[in-house]
Amino acid sequence: MTQITQPHPSSLIFIPPAQLWIGPAPHLSDLVKEYLQKKLCSHKGCNVCTTCTRIRDEQHHAIVWIKPEKQYSVDDLEPLFKQIAFQLESAEQFFFILYGVDFLTTTCANALLKSIEEPPTGYHFILLAQRLKQILPTIRSRCVVSSFSHDDDEYKSHPLFAFFTGSQKSPIDFMKIIDQSKITERESIELFDTLLNHWMARYKNAAQQQNLLNIARADKIIKTLNHASKELPMPGSSKLFWKNLFLQLHPSS
Ligand SMILES: [Zn+2]
Incomplete structure (x- = not known):
């Protein structure tokens, strides 16, 4: 895989509503946790506090992890739609992490589009995928794309x-x-x-x-x-x- 950009996640002060991260799944999984720790931990990712631990264990209250077993079904997105109906307190940040969006069906992509395009204040999407080529253009065009290389x-x-x-x-x-x-x-x-x-x-x-x-x-x-x-x-x-x-x-x- 060729490396396009490698922004250090912590350098982003503004959090885009929708990001698409391309790279090998286990690598992205580590990176996204590191990123979330930097955003949500009051010590910018100390790695030892309750917030950091909860993020690593995927138990944090302000993050929904979506990992479909195989191809996406609309049911997989249900927790997301339930959550996003709630308005957040001001300054509150909430993240949706979607794994394997290479395997997002057109139906699911269409269901997601509106939320991704204009999420209610405080909500952010991070979409993880292996290859940019496999991503539906309607999704790709709404995301800030970053690529992370892998070791051959x-x-x-x-x-x-x-x-x-x-x-x-x-x-x-x-x-x-x-x-x-x-x-x-x-x-x-x-x-x-x-x-x-x-x-x-x-x-x-x-x-x-x-x-x-x-x-x-x-x-x-x-x-x-x-x-x-x-x-x-x-x-x-x-x-x-x-x-x-x-x-x-x-x-x-
Ligand atoms: Zn911490």
């Missing part, structure tokens, strides 16, 4: 990685690994990005060495990956996604 290396040691870089080819071994795998759609997207970066680097290398055979090979794989990127796994479809990609890259197997 974590996924280079993933057991599936070797099957897509040429170092392992056996379809039998692949099927064994994928059937035992508990890879989620989020991890799949991270792994996919790592693979794409890997092949781009190999293409560049081959081009520098003017190795035509390797250029052609990398080019073919990048094209297949780009094609596959149009249908990245949705919740529950990760294994199928990897099986299809394996077949496309190893047509004889």
Whole structure:
């Protein structure tokens, strides 16, 4: 993932009504807690007071955490709509943290639009997602967007990685690994990005060495990956996604 901006959360004095943070889920989760501690703790995020502890435990009274299991349903947003109907005391701040907005359906997005655009005084939205490309434009255009990079290396040691870089080819071994795998759609997207970066680097290398055979090979794989990127796994479809990609890259197997 390329890094677009990396604003330090505490540097924002004004809190935008709606923010969209892009990055790997666990990383964003830590960052958002750090951010909320800075905003709500009277010592600007001391990390030890009751406020800070409650934020870390997701028990703070002025924050609603929304983490849908799979794809969003309007029911997931119900706590948000219930809360936002209440007017806050002046100077009171309230936050809604929405995880995985990559998987916001159009219906849910439409239900959210008005609240995000003009939330009642004191209410703020922080939307967390893995990829900007997956976000509905109607949502994206109403948010202040920040991107947070992630470390590629974590996924280079993933057991599936070797099957897509040429170092392992056996379809039998692949099927064994994928059937035992508990890879989620989020991890799949991270792994996919790592693979794409890997092949781009190999293409560049081959081009520098003017190795035509390797250029052609990398080019073919990048094209297949780009094609596959149009249908990245949705919740529950990760294994199928990897099986299809394996077949496309190893047509004889
Ligand atoms: Zn504190």
